[in-house]
Amino acid sequence: MKKIWTIIPALLLAAACSDDENGYSEPPTLSDADSEITIPAIPADWAPGMAYKPYSDELPVAPGVPVNLLVVGDDERAAQELAVAANEAWIWDFVQYGRPVMLDVNVRSCYFPNHTDIHTAQTGNETSFNPEHKACDVVVAGFETTKMAVAQRYMRQLEEAFGEDYPLVVVPGGENDNEFSLDAWRLCVRLGGIDWKEDVLPACPEWEVEDELSEEQEVYYRPGNVWAAYAVQNVNGFGRAEDWIVVGTIDGSGNKPGTVLQDRWICAPYSFNLDDANVRSSALGAAYVAKIAAEVKRRLPELSNAEIADLLFSTADDLGDPEVYGRGVINPVKLWEEVAAMEARKGNDEQNN
Numbered sequence: 001m002k003k004i005w006t007i008i009p010a011l012l013l014a015a016a017c018s019d020d021e022n023g024y025s026e027p028p029t030l031s032d033a034d035s036e037i038t039i040p041a042i043p044a045d046w047a048p049g050m051a052y053k054p055y056s057d058e059l060p061v062a063p064g065v066p067v068n069l070l071v072v073g074d075d076e077r078a079a080q081e082l083a084v085a086a087n088e089a090w091i092w093d094f095v096q097y098g099r100p101v102m103l104d105v106n107v108r109s110c111y112f113p114n115h116t117d118i119h120t121a122q123t124g125n126e127t128s129f130n131p132e133h134k135a136c137d138v139v140v141a142g143f144e145t146t147k148m149a150v151a152q153r154y155m156r157q158l159e160e161a162f163g164e165d166y167p168l169v170v171v172p173g174g175e176n177d178n179e180f181s182l183d184a185w186r187l188c189v190r191l192g193g194i195d196w197k198e199d200v201l202p203a204c205p206e207w208e209v210e211d212e213l214s215e216e217q218e219v220y221y222r223p224g225n226v227w228a229a230y231a232v233q234n235v236n237g238f239g240r241a242e243d244w245i246v247v248g249t250i251d252g253s254g255n256k257p258g259t260v261l262q263d264r265w266i267c268a269p270y271s272f273n274l275d276d277a278n279v280r281s282s283a284l285g286a287a288y289v290a291k292i293a294a295e296v297k298r299r300l301p302e303l304s305n306a307e308i309a310d311l312l313f314s315t316a317d318d319l320g321d322p323e324v325y326g327r328g329v330i331n332p333v334k335l336w337e338e339v340a341a342m343e344a345r346k347g348n349d350e351q352n353n
Contacts (some may be wrong), residue, residue, distance in 0.1 A: 265326025
């Protein structure tokens with residue numbers, strides 16, 4: 001097991017709170033050209049309330065192997081994530097490629113197949129991730145932190161819960177509307193956290209809490225999930241970037257990856273129908289991505305965590321600025337096409353050998 005080092009906060013450099021060269025910038029607006037992308041049509045024989053129906057009747061139901069997907073948590077949000085992962089919740093609206101496809105209409109839509117050999121379960125909580133020692137290939141952890149010590153504890157719990165069989169970890173990027181800049185991350189490392197009242201304001205006493213933050217202050221105000229940054233940024237030699245996917249909202253609202261998380265960030269739907277209520281959360285988007293990753297693992301079990309993540313990233317649709325949209329928006333249609341092609345190549349190789 002890799003050793004996790006305790007981070008001792010150092011003195012904040014005076015310039016950390018006053019560097020005007022690294023202000024917050026609003027995400028760019030997509031051009032009309034970026035919006036003119038063909039969207040798959042809904043099958044004519046499909047209506048709200050029907051059982052799962054893919055966009056394409058030709059989507060293959062290929063054989064696979066059992067895959068275990070765990071949702072960590074014991075609260076209502078974790079139960080909602082499990083519902084998404086188990087195909088018991090459906091996308092409420094789908095804003096894809098910068099253009100609304102189904103917006104504010106209770107239309108249940110889903111790209112991915114529902115297979116009985118994808119086993120979903122809810123387990124543990126923030127202090128004990130896997131107390132029953134369940135087998136796990138993909139884990140969804142929908143909670144966040146602004147503290148380095150908590151992020152460190154979460155990382156240790158992952159190691160203790162799963163050991164050498166470290167799963168693909170899928171987490172949300174955050175619910176606020178800010179960008180995780182490198183300046184914010186450096187400040188977080190120096191202070192041991194980036195909680196606005198507990199960490200940032202004491203280090204910047206000239207700043208007062210106001211109704212509206214300045215652009216300079218917004219750079220340091222709740223920029224994202226510190227736990228994700230801890231895993232991705234290789235703190236003190238400890239990093240698991242290749243095993244992680246961080247999920248943001250499909251329309252660029254909420255937190256944005258910035259330079260800190262952009263390489264491991266993918267956008268996804270985040271508005272779901274749960275018991276005929278519209279529930280919106282990037283944690284639900286993380287569950288959506290996790291179940292798609294589980295389906296990839298089911299059909300291509302030989303792939304590593306890094307290879308599964310790269311497959312999702314490489315088939316995503318580019319939305320522009322990576323500091324706002326990361327690797328782009330997940331595109332299951334392109335993903336399944338690539339998975340089918342990889343299955344065909346594997347089958348040919350087996351026949352030739």
